[in-house]
Amino acid sequence: MNKTENIWVNGRLVAWDQAQVHVATHALHYGSSVFEGIRAYETGNGSAIFCLDQHVDRLFTSAKVYRMEIPYTKEEIRQAIIDTVRANKHRACYIRPLVFRGLGALGVNPQACQVEVAIITIEWGRYLGPEAIEQGVDVGISSWQRMAPNTFPAAAKIGGQYINSQLIAMEAAEHGYAEGIALDSNGFVSEGSGENIFVVRNGSILTPPLASSILQGVTRNCVITLAEDLDHQVREELIPREALYMADEVFFTGTAAEITPIRSVDHISIGNGHRGPVTGRLQTEFFGITGGQIPDRHGWLTPVS
Numbered sequence: 606m607n608k609t610e611n612i613w614v615n616g617r618l619v620a621w622d623q624a625q626v627h628v629a630t631h632a633l634h635y636g637s638s639v640f641e642g643i644r645a646y647e648t649g650n651g652s653a654i655f656c657l658d659q660h661v662d663r664l665f666t667s668a669k670v671y672r673m674e675i676p677y678t679k680e681e682i683r684q685a686i687i688d689t690v691r692a693n694k695h696r697a698c699y700i701r702p703l704v705f706r707g708l709g710a711l712g713v714n715p716q717a718c719q720v721e722v723a724i725i726t727i728e729w730g731r732y733l734g735p736e737a738i739e740q741g742v743d744v745g746i747s748s749w750q751r752m753a754p755n756t757f758p759a760a761a762k763i764g765g766q767y768i769n770s771q772l773i774a775m776e777a778a779e780h781g782y783a784e785g786i787a788l789d790s791n792g793f794v795s796e797g798s799g800e801n802i803f804v805v806r807n808g809s810i811l812t813p814p815l816a817s818s819i820l821q822g823v824t825r826n827c828v829i830t831l832a833e834d835l836d837h838q839v840r841e842e843l844i845p846r847e848a849l850y851m852a853d854e855v856f857f858t859g860t861a862a863e864i865t866p867i868r869s870v871d872h873i874s875i876g877n878g879h880r881g882p883v884t885g886r887l888q889t890e891f892f893g894i895t896g897g898q899i900p901d902r903h904g905w906l907t908p909v910s
């Protein structure tokens with residue numbers, strides 16, 4: 606990770622090396638944070654932040670579920686994100702707003718701790734490797750399942766929950782896979798450690814419902830919209846594991862992973878083992894809009910300058 610010049614911390618821009626926390630910070634001990642991952646793209650007409658409002662909304666709903674009061678308004682956070690991207694003179698970048706419980710108590714109950722906010726921006730390329738977008742990735746089903754609905758609120762993007770994602774990601778890497786797919790507590794397909802998943806079969810597009818312990822991805826919502834623009838119906842449905850092996854196409858969506866084809870699951874080839882036509886058409890729309898070659902018909906881009 607390369608340093609950037611500025612990090613926004615509690616209302617002001619500070620130098621990278623100054624953006625530090627105390628070791629008694631509650632979030633370090635108990636994962637008491639909520640966060641977002643957002644991308645800014647070079648559109649050919651300056652950089653623009655993708656789905657900024659949707660991400661800021663999710664940050665606030667994650668905080669609400671976790672009973673955390675963010676000491677800024679949505680508009681202030683939105684502006685702070687734009688200011689940080691601008692201050693670091695990024696053309697394209699990954700943006701990480703982080704809200705965390707700081708000092709105040711070492712006990713488990715976090716309510717005595719102050720709530721702090723940071724916004725980090727970094728240059729970041731293809732999350733699952735440079736060839737992944739065209740060639741697709743090889744993945745495996747994880748032996749770790751996603752959290753059951755009555756254990757953690759999977760739809761809220763809470764730091765501590767990412768221990769589950771880390772276990773999935775580390776196991777996948779140990780097995781030589783680019784990523785792992787977790788099943789939900791009933792054995793249906795849930796999602797990757799940091800991506801939602803879509804399955805294409807006989808022209809129909811399926812994706813797991815919120816009840817399968819998924820994060821309701823911003824990219825997932827955009828891909829559903831783009832699929833509908835292309836006259837495909839997307840159904841949110843429980844997906845058994847074998848539906849992945851039987852699919853014509855499978856792909857991941859996520860801010861980091863964008864739209865990444867999956868070419869094999871558990872060493873079983875998906876379709877003909879190459880990016881399929883539906884995935885290709887969705888990528889053309891997605892990268893066309895984010896790259897500024899296709900008009901932003903859904904109003905997803907916020908110019909930085």
Ligand code: PMP
Pocket residue numbers: 642770796797798799800801819820821822823824825858859860861
């Ligand atoms: N699921 C998980 C567990 C994630 O961490 C992410 C990345 N935020 C996603 C799905 C995809 O969500 P989004 O499209 O909003 O980035």
